[in-house]
Amino acid sequence: MCCGCCSFPAILSLYAVCTNTSDKPATCLSIFRLLPSLAKFYVTSMIFNEKRVLVQDFDSWINSNGKMEKAEAIRALKALHLIKENNSIAVLNPVFRTSFRLVLTGSESENSFGVVCEASDTHKVDVDFLDKYAANKWETILHFMVGTELEEIPNQAVLTLLRHSGLMIGKTPNAMKITNEGFQFLLQDVNAQLWALLLQYLRMAETLQMDPVDVLNFIFMLGSLELGKDYSLSTLNETQVNMVSDLRDYGLIYQRKSTSRRFYPTRLATTLTSDASTLRTASAAMNKAIERAKDRSASNVSFENAGTIIIETNFKLYAYTNSPLQIAILNLFVHLKQRFANLVTGQITRESIRNALLNGITAEQIITYLETHAHPQMIKSAEEQLGKRLETGEQTNTSLEILQPTIKDQIKLWQLELDRIVAFEGSLFTDFSSLEEYEMLRKYSEEIGCLLWSDNNKKKMFVTEEGKLQVISYAKRHFTKRP
Amino acid sequence: MVRVITGSLVECDPSIRALILQIDSTEHDIVIQELDDTHLLIDKSKVEYVKTMLNKLLAANTYNPLDDEENNDH
Numbered sequence: 153m154c155c156g157c158c159s160f161p162a163i164l165s166l167y168a169v170c171t172n173t174s175d176k177p178a179t180c181l182s183i184f185r186l187l188p189s190l191a192k193f194y195v196t197s198m199i200f201n202e203k204r205v206l207v208q209d210f211d212s213w214i215n216s217n218g219k220m221e222k223a224e225a226i227r228a229l230k231a232l233h234l235i236k237e238n239n240s241i242a243v244l245n246p247v248f249r250t251s252f253r254l255v256l257t258g259s260e261s262e263n264s265f266g267v268v269c270e271a272s273d274t275h276k277v278d279v280d281f282l283d284k285y286a287a288n289k290w291e292t293i294l295h296f297m298v299g300t301e302l303e304e305i306p307n308q309a310v311l312t313l314l315r316h317s318g319l320m321i322g323k324t325p326n327a328m329k330i331t332n333e334g335f336q337f338l339l340q341d342v343n344a345q346l347w348a349l350l351l352q353y354l355r356m357a358e359t360l361q362m363d364p365v366d367v368l369n370f371i372f373m374l375g376s377l378e379l380g381k382d383y384s385l386s387t388l389n390e391t392q393v394n395m396v397s398d399l400r401d402y403g404l405i406y407q408r409k410s411t412s413r414r415f416y417p418t419r420l421a422t423t424l425t426s427d428a429s430t431l432r433t434a435s436a437a438m439n440k441a442i443e444r445a446k447d448r449s450a451s452n453v454s455f456e457n458a459g460t461i462i463i464e465t466n467f468k469l470y471a472y473t474n475s476p477l478q479i480a481i482l483n484l485f486v487h488l489k490q491r492f493a494n495l496v497t498g499q500i501t502r503e504s505i506r507n508a509l510l511n512g513i514t515a516e517q518i519i520t521y522l523e524t525h526a527h528p529q530m531i532k533s534a535e536e537q538l539g540k541r542l543e544t545g546e547q548t549n550t551s552l553e554i555l556q557p558t559i560k561d562q563i564k565l566w567q568l569e570l571d572r573i574v575a576f577e578g579s580l581f582t583d584f585s586s587l588e589e590y591e592m593l594r595k596y597s598e599e600i601g602c603l604l605w606s607d608n609n610k611k612k613m614f615v616t617e618e619g620k621l622q623v624i625s626y627a628k629r630h631f632t633k634r635p
Numbered sequence: 636m637v638r639v640i641t642g643s644l645v646e647c648d649p650s651i652r653a654l655i656l657q658i659d660s661t662e663h664d665i666v667i668q669e670l671d672d673t674h675l676l677i678d679k680s681k682v683e684y685v686k687t688m689l690n691k692l693l694a695a696n697t698y699n700p701l702d703d704e705e706n707n708d709h
Binding site: 501502503506569572573574575576577578579580581582583584585589593604605607610612614620624627631 | 636637638639640641642643644645646647648651655667668670671674676677679682685686689690693694697699
């Protein structure tokens with residue numbers, strides 16, 4: 153599943169645009185953590201290497217299968233201005249190099265990894281509390297988006313952000329409605345969602361006269377903080393202090409009171425810059441935390457895995473969940489029928505999928521959602537079937553099919569059905585008196601790019617609404633000249 | 636003399652074309668001209684109507700498990 157991988161390049165390229173020096177060690181570390189693994193290897197090989205590195209050396213460090221990865225790694229490094237090529241000598245950005253050395257050797261003077269409060273907090277909170285707090289804040293936002301009745305709606309700043317990012321429209325909180333992008337947003341991984349909102353925040357920051365570099369440095373710093381520790385506000389600049397109150401609303405940061413001089417990063421913040429492999433476990437941990445919090449209040453069932461959905465070949469769906477959010481999301485494309493303490497059942501129908509498609513959700517997204525949230529039992533039986541196929545020596549189909557092919561195909565077919573007719577507005581030109589006249593107009597409309605359809609035998613052609621007047625005036629000019 | 640007819644060009648596969656003609660056979664005034672196997676010229680204001688009618692016809696050809704259950708309930 154494409155979790156963070158789609159938004160990381162986005163944040164990195166943004167970073168490359170607004171600064172080409174990475175002087176803050178925490179930022180260096182975060183950038184490093186987000187790099188592709190081969191790029192990481194290159195950076196680490198160069199960081200303490202005083203000798204010159206030739207561009208060809210990059211090739212000698214990989215085997216012949218790695219050409220693609222190498223190209224990708226070099227592209228990433230160059231885009232971030234981390235590596236420059238000078239007469240076939242590769243040079244690591246000196247600022248980055250110095251800062252990154254500081255990260256590794258730890259001899260920096262100003263502490264860019266945040267300053268842990270020395271005095272102990274009289275209202276100390278533990279990791280469990282932070283997890284619950286973050287889950288609650290984040291879920292409130294998601295719930296608001298799906299339109300669940302809430303006792304407390306998200307802060308005004310959050311609403312503005314949702315509106316600016318195009319996830320929701322409407323002026324007053326009560327009138328706000330989710331958009332197509334919003335629906336797609338809901339189906340993403342928590343981490344991808346966070347990045348999407350933070351990117352939007354960054355864009356808004358520029359219009360709010362906040363320095364994007366400060367904002368980015370702070371976001372990257374949050375990613376390197378330690379969960380469960382309290383940090384002091386004293387080393388932050390004004391922009392960053394303002395950010396603390398904003399990020400509090402998203403659940404990235406916990407602050408007991410707005411006047412408090414200390415803050416706690418939550419799990420949402422500390423997993424921001426972990427790379428793809430840890431990312432998934434981090435978000436799974438997040439889900440688990442949410443599940444645990446729910447379980448304590450509702451039933452005693454505990455889940456080993458975030459997967460909860462079983463779907464049968466007759467399109468019946470069972471989801472072992474009591475999370476109102478997941479139920480609301482399922483409700484986007486499933487006809488839900490029954491609800492029990494820890495289970496909802498429903499049916500996927502042509503109508504329910506069509507509604508989702510009309511809301512801008514794609515078949516691919518639905519399939520990915522069902523696959524990533526599949527119950528462990530579904531995965532187990534898929535693995536068994538794959539094992540059987542491999543035993544019988546079938547070569548054609550060696551991928552793991554978590555969803556039955558019928559389900560997948562049908563959902564895709566329903567999407568195809570939706571666009572089975574395409575309609576264009578325009579005009580049909582017919583009853584030409586001669587083939588020359590027809591040819592002349594056909595050629596002209598083809599040249600100006602407004603010809604949609606033509607039939608030489610019947611001497612008919614169809615042009616777009618925009619091109620119609622042009623073609624008509626062309627015809628008038630040329631046809632009336634002739635006797 | 637050249638004649639210009641304003642309308643919507645509908646592109647579809649032959650099976651859908653047949654369905655549109657079927658809709659037209661009961662209501663007329665939808666299809667202005669049949670152009671070829673995959674193209675029809677239809678009244679601009681009727682496009683949405685044709686789409687909903689097509690949806691109804693296609694839905695009738697799909698097995699809907701919910702209908703069954705409702706019948707059983709009665």
